[in-house]
Amino acid sequence: MTFLPTDEQRAFARSLDAMLTAADTPAAVRAWAGGDPGPGRALWGRLAEAGVSALAIPEEYEGLGLLPVELAHAFVELGRHAVPGPAVETVATAVLLGELARLGEPGPAKRLLPGLASGERTATLTIAGVETVRHTVPYALDADRADTVLVVRGEELWRAPGHGPVRVSADPARRLARPAPGGELLAEGPAVTVAAGQARRWAMLATAAQSLGVGLALLDRTVAYARQRAQFGTPIGAFQAVKHRLADTLLALEFARPLLFGAAVTMTPGDLAAAKVATGEAGYAAARTALQIHGAVGYTEELDLSLWLRKARPLRNAWGDPATCRATVIGAYSRTGS
């Protein structure tokens, strides 16, 4: 057993980091939130060239095969750089269609997967009844920007004809809308349910990876700020109350990281739920700490920190909120299934 990333995986993550660092992602996020999807789509195009959009697509549909560990590495970087858009949903759609094809329904895969693999097209997806215990009709992320809006209802897969009004999220770079009813029925039967379950697992993995990335970015920026901001004649980072809060942030992130990669290796529901809880909570706690330690300037929209601050909580709840995931964890370890 060697539970360490390979040199190739490390190099892949580093190259994405370098590319995104050079790409001025904050400007793309602000444009995406402000109504101009151009820079965000251009970014997605470059990520696709680097292979990111093909990591969950079988080779016969022009993908790279199903590579969850690489996908987790990539989505940590997407989170670290706050990349906007329905990236998780596009992955989930790809997995859903690939799985349907594997189960004997190749039609939708043939039509849609090559476009997703090349990054020319994006998709969004909702799966009714599974995202949280309390809300059974989920919003679709960026339905107004995605080329394809898919909806799973029970054993039916629909291509929605459009979407309802776009609602404003706590993170303005996340645009939410209900898919419109009706449209085209792409597939039906038990295979849809199985494929949707698989899609949801990958969405959990990618979201968890983004949460970790968001938390890491928040910690990095906050450490840098604490070293440089002086009060009472000392850098605030020398105060123990500040230090200890940052130490706790690192602790939570460093113990969430192996859960994420462990889940990518096993892809079991229990491990995925555990990773989702740990990364989501650690990312959100990092946001609270980042805000506190930045003081008032952290509470401004203007500072780029806000781009990550506002992501942490929605990501914590997307594709499986903490309560739902904790119930899954208990279920996975319980002998009586209580």
Add this chain to the structure above:
Amino acid sequence: MDLSYTRTEEAFRAEAREWLREHVPAEPLPSLETAEGFAAHRAWEAELAAARWSVVSWPEAYGGRGVGLARWLLFEEEYWAAGAPGRVSQNGVQLLAPTLFDHGTAEQRARVLPSMATGETIWAQAWSEPEAGSDLASLTSRAVRTDGGWLLSGQKTWSSRAAFADRAFGIFRSDPDADRPHRGLTYLMFDLRAPGVTVRPIGRLDGKPAFAELFLDGVFVPDEDVIGEPGQGWRIAMSTTGNERGLMLRSPGRFLAAADRLVRLWETEGEPADSALRDRVADAVIGARAYQLFTAGAAARLPTGAESSLNKVFWSEYDLALHETALDLLGADGELTDGAWAEGYVFSLAGPLYAGTNEIQRDIIAERLLGLPKGRR
């Protein structure tokens, strides 16, 4: 990135499981913090050692199997899953032994390690003093040169299991004129029954004599019991604190087994409608898995000293939270002191204190891992 085991690893696991199944005592041993329990645990160490299971990661020459960290972790998983007793030799095995492997002489290793492996000699750690806790470098107990060795005087305290142990290892001030408190310290081993040693047991929270004060009055230590160079005690001691804080002290196997027991407790005592308590049980499961995977990564890349501080804060707070959850599940029975959870709870309460308090660990994390400026200390 891989989470599957090799055939050698699986074979090793199977062998350990089989042996433990046949030998783990059916009834739990009495608490090792009592005279009776200490003797029973010592006998258990001998039984483990006879089958070469007491120190599996050590070289064979000293009673181990030379299997390395990965298989040690597997052994620990099997050990705790089998419900086997706590380890009374822990201080020696996890603190003194690594020190001797790194800084001792061949003669010292040959003399000290085999009887440590069998539990025949049980070691206590004599570092802390009444006025030197977190600020350990301010210690004042002295080692004064004499013919063929040193004479120790002063007072040590909080020495775990010293009430029943045989020998101790500790740091003493050998050069009171050194320019800084960290200099002029010497690391040595001494006999707890030597003339001049008085051991006064101290009751921990539940009254059991889990640690002791040591009063030292001209205790003779021969030169052969000095570890490393005289005057280098601080450096030597610090090079092994990583073991105390890090994964060797609390293996993931222990927490995986505890989380498993907690889920079983939830099944019998839990109230399905109580989602707050259910979430805490889930967090215990998640924490055990996180610690297991974190350790698997750490074992593969050999962490730096400062990273062991992450480990220490994590396991100590995890252990306490897990036990508090168990007590809450037990409801009114949680305050009764005769169950396994009660003993574990008392034990877990001290985790954030010993092996360097969690405040000190957080300072280390912030300064050495995050690069924040040093503050007043």
